[in-house]
Amino acid sequence: MKLILILCASIGAHACQRERVFRQHAHPTKRQAPVTFPPVLDTNEKILVDSFDNTSISTWSYYYTHGAHLAGRNKTMAQWTADKWSEYGFTSRLDEYYVYLNYPVSHSLLLTYPNGSTFAPSLKEEVLAEDDTTSYPDSIPTFHGYSFSGNASAEYVYVGRGQQVDFDRLEALGVELEGKIAVAKYGGPFRGLKVKNAQEHGMIGCIIFSDPSDDGNVTVFKGVAAYPDGPARNPTTVQRGSVQFLSIYPGDPTTPGYTSKEDSPRADKSNTAPHIPSLPISWVDAQPILQALNGFGTTGTAVNRTGWVGAIPGVNYSTGQGSNAVLSMSNIMEDVTTPIWDVVGIINGTNEDEVIIVGNHRDAWIVGGAADPNSGSAVLIELAKAFGKLAETGWKPTRTIVLCSWDAEEYGLVGSTEWMEEYIPWLAEAAVSNLNIDVAVSGPIPGLSATPELHAIGVEIMKKVAWPYRGTTNRTMYDVWMEEDGEIGVLGSGSDYTAFVHRGIGAIDMGAEGGPEDPIYHYHSNYDSYHWMSTFGDPGFITHKAMGEYLTLLLYHLSNDAVLALDPAGYVPELNTYYEDLTSTLEEYNATLDLSELSSAIAAFESSAGEFTSLRESAVSANDADLVTVQNHKARDFSRGFASQGGLPGREFFQNLIFAPGLDTGYAPVTFPAITESITFAGNETLAQEWVGKTAKAIEVAASMLKT
Numbered sequence: 170m171k172l173i174l175i176l177c178a179s180i181g182a183h184a185c186q187r188e189r190v191f192r193q194h195a196h197p198t199k200r201q202a203p204v205t206f207p208p209v210l211d212t213n214e215k216i217l218v219d220s221f222d223n224t225s226i227s228t229w230s231y232y233y234t235h236g237a238h239l240a241g242r243n244k245t246m247a248q249w250t251a252d253k254w255s256e257y258g259f260t261s262r263l264d265e266y267y268v269y270l271n272y273p274v275s276h277s278l279l280l281t282y283p284n285g286s287t288f289a290p291s292l293k294e295e296v297l298a299e300d301d302t303t304s305y306p307d308s309i310p311t312f313h314g315y316s317f318s319g320n321a322s323a324e325y326v327y328v329g330r331g332q333q334v335d336f337d338r339l340e341a342l343g344v345e346l347e348g349k350i351a352v353a354k355y356g357g358p359f360r361g362l363k364v365k366n367a368q369e370h371g372m373i374g375c376i377i378f379s380d381p382s383d384d385g386n387v388t389v390f391k392g393v394a395a396y397p398d399g400p401a402r403n404p405t406t407v408q409r410g411s412v413q414f415l416s417i418y419p420g421d422p423t424t425p426g427y428t429s430k431e432d433s434p435r436a437d438k439s440n441t442a443p444h445i446p447s448l449p450i451s452w453v454d455a456q457p458i459l460q461a462l463n464g465f466g467t468t469g470t471a472v473n474r475t476g477w478v479g480a481i482p483g484v485n486y487s488t489g490q491g492s493n494a495v496l497s498m499s500n501i502m503e504d505v506t507t508p509i510w511d512v513v514g515i516i517n518g519t520n521e522d523e524v525i526i527v528g529n530h531r532d533a534w535i536v537g538g539a540a541d542p543n544s545g546s547a548v549l550i551e552l553a554k555a556f557g558k559l560a561e562t563g564w565k566p567t568r569t570i571v572l573c574s575w576d577a578e579e580y581g582l583v584g585s586t587e588w589m590e591e592y593i594p595w596l597a598e599a600a601v602s603n604l605n606i607d608v609a610v611s612g613p614i615p616g617l618s619a620t621p622e623l624h625a626i627g628v629e630i631m632k633k634v635a636w637p638y639r640g641t642t643n644r645t646m647y648d649v650w651m652e653e654d655g656e657i658g659v660l661g662s663g664s665d666y667t668a669f670v671h672r673g674i675g676a677i678d679m680g681a682e683g684g685p686e687d688p689i690y691h692y693h694s695n696y697d698s699y700h701w702m703s704t705f706g707d708p709g710f711i712t713h714k715a716m717g718e719y720l721t722l723l724l725y726h727l728s729n730d731a732v733l734a735l736d737p738a739g740y741v742p743e744l745n746t747y748y749e750d751l752t753s754t755l756e757e758y759n760a761t762l763d764l765s766e767l768s769s770a771i772a773a774f775e776s777s778a779g780e781f782t783s784l785r786e787s788a789v790s791a792n793d794a795d796l797v798t799v800q801n802h803k804a805r806d807f808s809r810g811f812a813s814q815g816g817l818p819g820r821e822f823f824q825n826l827i828f829a830p831g832l833d834t835g836y837a838p839v840t841f842p843a844i845t846e847s848i849t850f851a852g853n854e855t856l857a858q859e860w861v862g863k864t865a866k867a868i869e870v871a872a873s874m875l876k877t
């Protein structure tokens with residue numbers, strides 16, 4: 170699910186359920202020694218890289234983007250994926266879960282002006298002759314997954330991005346919210362949290378619109394032609410997506426904490442999905458609705474909040490009370506408990522107790538999904554093909570490789586969460602890392618987010634990949650990344666690594682995306698299509714190829730090398746950065762906590778990680794295979810220590826005490842989340858102090874696992 174907000178400071182966030190976020194807490198990487206070009210590859214690396222072919226990737230992309238594949242709706246595509254992986258030597262199967270989903274039945278929206286005349290937004294994206302899949306008869310309507318089925322009719326209020334701080338501002342301005350419909354702008358927090366915040370303020374419905382201000386200078390107002398004629402956003406674009414309360418609970422809302430089999434008991438889902446209807450709309454549909462608020466309430470400029478005023482012509486982004494304009498909305502959904510299919514493909518390693526999980530979701534909100542998620546799906550087939558080629562030489566991985574094509578990610582990471590819940594006993598013992606690729610390509614700039622033990626290998630492998638970039642050649646992925654980004658992000662949520670990270674399994678998430686001057690990626694829209702990708706997103710599929718080579722070489726080294734390529738000491742600088750961030754937050758909130766337990770736990774971790782590294786080095790120089798295995802197992806296991814059984818305050822699913830999605834962001838990460846949010850949300854120093862102790866304890870457990 171993944172999207173990016175160009176006006177924010179830095180680029181390089183990845184995950185399909187997300188928008189570009191500030192790269193909080195990231196730790197700039199120091200430029201390392203110059204990288205040689207062409208990269209020097211050994212025999213196996215060369216076999217893998219040479220197997221990559223942009224033309225076959227485009228064939229896989231074409232397949233995935235020419236048939237509807239909403240969650241739970243296309244078993245043929247799941248089986249095709251399994252068959253492809255089998256053809257290349259992976260033992261493949263479908264893992265079926267029965268999950269709660271809802272599908273759109275009908276919807277409508279009507280604006281009634283005070284004089285009684287009306288405007289009916291189309292709620293549709295225009296059909297384009299140039300883009301074949303926009304006219305498919307089984308095109309999926311614009312709707313919100315897990316949205317509430319119902320009608321609402323009332324006056325409405327513009328609520329900015331719909332974050333809690335936006336509602337605080339409205340309350341301070343004395344705007345009445347109770348009984349009204351919220352009109353919110355996309356961007357910032359995960360969309361489900363906008364609906365949650367509206368609901369918690371007594372509002373009875375929520376409309377969310379895309380705003381051209383999030384497209385920077387690449388807009389029709391700046392003279393740039395719109396898709397399909399040019400790279401600007403097609404004005405009728407609608408962003409579909411889930412409105413689950415992602416930061417509270419991902420996965421099937423009716424089976425919290427256990428897997429969804431056909432006969433599983435079903436729990437009440439009312440805390441994890443909205444109770445008020447919502448609809449997504451385009452900016453052209455939003456324009457008259459917002460214009461009807463001009464001159465009523467407080468103007469956008471006077472509201473004076475970042476991101477409040479957008480760029481729709483003739484709109485003042487006023488709060489709107491007293492406009493006497495009324496919205497009537499209807500959103501009718503069909504609730505189902507239905508099978509979904511995760512495709513699982515395995516090559517056993519010689520060490521069966523060491524497993525690498527490589528995942529990408531398959532389901533999309535639209536017939537296309539050329540970026541989200543099927544750029545990743547196409548890459549995964551090409552990866553399977555490359556490993557097939559390598560296996561023909563007699564190569565066998567040291568560690569077991571598990572490829573996963575997740576279903577129902579878009580509704581709320583459902584396929585990966587249910588699978589984790591089924592296999593957690595095995596995963597807790599054997600999982601080394603989760604390598605996640607969702608939107609592999611939506612533009613040309615490489616980006617990574619990862620848990621810290623994967624930073625060193627994540628950077629090293631970039632030096633082995635040739636990265637074609639804006640017409641230049643002879644540069645590695647590392648060169649381009651250092652120039653454009655150079656920071657590895659912290660994992661929040663928004664894609665399928667989440668379930669793993671919150672059980673203490675390390676993960677990396679990767680994807681290439683556009684910068685402020687690049688073609689607009691039509692996130693969760695019909696225009697995220699093969700035609701857009703091959704015309705604007707990645708003509709020639711050359712970035713797909715480079716991204717695929719990166720994931721393949723990373724997987725090769727993690728699954729092959731005798732010394733497991735994880736660096737627990739990578740946590741040391743990160744933990745120190747998070748600690749400094751915490752002290753700044755405390756200052757900002759005038760909170761006083763005793764952080765001594767936390768600082769001594771970080772010091773203990775530093776010392777254990779140092780001992781671990783020296784012992785591993787001496788095991789290697791002494792050629793002591795048994796000791797290498799012991800160290801490999803410690804590297805595999807230590808991060809389990811960061812997961813706390815009871816979970817974070819008020820959200821049991823999220824167990825990682827080092828990083829988590831922010832309660833009111835959904836995508837963007839918060840570090841030392843339990844401590845930080847006890848201050849920033851609960852405003853409770855007693856609670857925060859308790860979590861200082863628990864967080865310190867978790868770090869000490871991780872430290873001791875590196876020692877024993």
Ligand SMILES: *[C@@H]1O[C@H](CO)[C@@H](O)[C@H](O)[C@H]1NC(C)=O
Pocket residue numbers: 232233234235236237238242243245246307
């Ligand atoms: C499933 O996807 C395939 C490939 O895109 C497509 O050919 C087929 O029509 C789809 N099936 C359904 C039921 O939509």
Ligand SMILES: *[C@@H]1O[C@H](CO)[C@@H](O)[C@H](O)[C@H]1NC(C)=O
Pocket residue numbers: 282283284285286
């Ligand atoms: C009613 O008000 C709307 C919005 O101000 C305006 O566009 C429309 O022309 C008006 N209709 C009539 C019949 O006056």
Ligand SMILES: *[C@@H]1O[C@H](CO)[C@@H](O)[C@H](O)[C@H]1NC(C)=O
Pocket residue numbers: 175176385386685686
């Ligand atoms: C848009 O263009 C202006 C003028 O060239 C420039 O100052 C600004 O930084 C650009 N904005 C973005 C987001 O690129």
Ligand SMILES: *[C@@H]1O[C@H](CO)[C@@H](O)[C@H](O)[C@H]1NC(C)=O
Pocket residue numbers: 463464465468484485
């Ligand atoms: C809206 O803002 C424009 C300036 O951007 C101003 O000229 C106009 O009067 C405003 N309209 C209302 C109804 O407040």
Ligand SMILES: *[C@@H]1O[C@H](CO)[C@@H](O)[C@H](O)[C@H]1NC(C)=O
Pocket residue numbers: 471473
């Ligand atoms: C807007 O808010 C900032 C602080 O957040 C303040 O410095 C500034 O004076 C405010 N501007 C107006 C017009 O109220």
Ligand SMILES: *[C@@H]1O[C@H](CO)[C@@H](O)[C@H](O)[C@H]1NC(C)=O
Pocket residue numbers: 277319320498499
């Ligand atoms: C909800 O709104 C739709 C569309 O206006 C209408 O057809 C339907 O009868 C309404 N349902 C209820 C229960 O009011």
Ligand SMILES: *[C@@H]1O[C@H](CO)[C@@H](O)[C@H](O)[C@H]1NC(C)=O
Pocket residue numbers: 260517521
């Ligand atoms: C892989 O290992 C599992 C567990 O030991 C075993 O059940 C399975 O048959 C093996 N698969 C192959 C293809 O050897």
Ligand SMILES: *[C@@H]1O[C@H](CO)[C@@H](O)[C@H](O)[C@H]1NC(C)=O
Pocket residue numbers: 206207642643
């Ligand atoms: C790029 O590298 C190749 C060798 O791989 C070399 O032949 C060529 O001259 C280089 N091109 C440029 C522009 O440096």
Ligand SMILES: *[C@@H]1O[C@H](CO)[C@@H](O)[C@H](O)[C@H]1NC(C)=O
Pocket residue numbers: 223224227708709710711
């Ligand atoms: C693959 O790349 C080559 C060289 O860049 C290009 O000529 C070709 O058109 C590409 N294939 C596809 C299917 O885009």
Ligand SMILES: *[C@@H]1O[C@H](CO)[C@@H](O)[C@H](O)[C@H]1NC(C)=O
Pocket residue numbers: 757758759
């Ligand atoms: C912290 O204290 C300062 C000075 O007393 C005050 O201006 C500020 O509003 C306080 N901040 C918070 C978040 O309470």
Ligand SMILES: *[C@@H]1O[C@H](CO)[C@@H](O)[C@H](O)[C@H]1NC(C)=O
Pocket residue numbers: 853854855856859
């Ligand atoms: C603050 O947290 C403590 C410890 O969990 C709890 O006992 C107390 O009730 C909380 N205070 C408030 C005002 O919620």
Ligand SMILES: [Zn+2]
Pocket residue numbers: 170171184185186530541542578607608
């Ligand atoms: Zn996605």
